Amino acid sequence: MENNMEKDQIGTMLPDQSRKMLAKAGRWGLIFGILFLLMALLLLRYVCTDAIDAFGFRLSLLVMCVLAVVFAIITIVTAASIRRMAKRLLSTTDPDAYTLAMRKLSTYITTSIVYMIANMICVVWFLVSLFIVEY
Amino acid sequence: MEEEIIIQNPTQPTPMSVPAVDEGRGALRKSGKLMLIAAIVQSVLVMGLYIGGILAGNVFLRMYDYLYVPFETLTAIYMLMIASALLLVPPTALMFCYTFSARKAANGNEKALVRSTKHIKTYFMISAIMTMVALFAMFVIMLFHLWINSL
Numbered sequence: 001m002e003n004n005m006e007k008d009q010i011g012t013m014l015p016d017q018s019r020k021m022l023a024k025a026g027r028w029g030l031i032f033g034i035l036f037l038l039m040a041l042l043l044l045r046y047v048c049t050d051a052i053d054a055f056g057f058r059l060s061l062l063v064m065c066v067l068a069v070v071f072a073i074i075t076i077v078t079a080a081s082i083r084r085m086a087k088r089l090l091s092t093t094d095p096d097a098y099t100l101a102m103r104k105l106s107t108y109i110t111t112s113i114v115y116m117i118a119n120m121i122c123v124v125w126f127l128v129s130l131f132i133v134e135y
Numbered sequence: 136m137e138e139e140i141i142i143q144n145p146t147q148p149t150p151m152s153v154p155a156v157d158e159g160r161g162a163l164r165k166s167g168k169l170m171l172i173a174a175i176v177q178s179v180l181v182m183g184l185y186i187g188g189i190l191a192g193n194v195f196l197r198m199y200d201y202l203y204v205p206f207e208t209l210t211a212i213y214m215l216m217i218a219s220a221l222l223l224v225p226p227t228a229l230m231f232c233y234t235f236s237a238r239k240a241a242n243g244n245e246k247a248l249v250r251s252t253k254h255i256k257t258y259f260m261i262s263a264i265m266t267m268v269a270l271f272a273m274f275v276i277m278l279f280h281l282w283i284n285s286l
Binding site: 014018025032035038109110117120124 | 158162169259
């Protein structure tokens with residue numbers, strides 16, 4: 001135990017308020033992930049209708065929707081694991097739980113950076129194909 | 136034997152007094168740094184979506200007579216781009232807030248530690264609320280479509 005405390009000071013000295021906040025963050029993350037998945041699936045359904053088929057840029061919108069679905073699933077998985085770690089922090093004095101939660105968050109942020117860059121590429125692709133339609 | 140070591144190195148710290156590696160603090164600092172990069176990328180995305188939405192709207196309005204697509208579909212596309220840009224602003228602001236609180240918390244500020252977890256919670260909460268707003272807007276657009284088609 002003493003060795004663990006030395007290895008992970010911030011995890012053991014974490015205030016109760018922080019532990020509760022982390023659990024709430026996990027819960028809100030889950031809600032966000034589910035809502036985002038719902039929105040992505042709705043957009044996917046919207047893109048697959050014939051109304052947008054008249055344009056040449058349907059594929060860019062389709063890629064954007066698929067990316068959104070993948071990101072939503074990653075959000076749900078990350079939020080669930082953050083919630084699990086926060087519950088472990090609340091019930092036991094496991095010092096590694098906080099570190100693991102922060103590592104999960106870091107991975108999620110890295111994924112979100114990749115998602116945002118891919119989204120930006122899709123927006124540019126969409127606009128370029130739009131201007132090709134115009135001229 | 137132990138006495139000899141102490142005499143030879145009286146200023147040498149004992150193994151117990153060596154500063155311990157704080158993995159949690161390191162992970163917090165790393166997440167703060169990554170969040171700063173994410174916030175900057177998201178800011179660029181917000182600007183891109185906003186400018187792109189305005190440009191797309193401009194093109195749609197000029198090209199309307201040549202495109203065989205309902206007007207409300209065109210409006211929905213560019214309005215969605217502008218709306219998503221505006222909806223991304225509050226989470227981006229919270230991402231910047233988290234960056235600063237995580238850095239302070241990693242440096243040993245206990246209040247900032249509580250604040251950093253609060254910022255993560257608020258970030259997810261605001262994102263969820265903004266997604267709800269976007270879903271509601273999509274629902275209204277769909278109703279509008281149905282109403283237009285029924286006329």
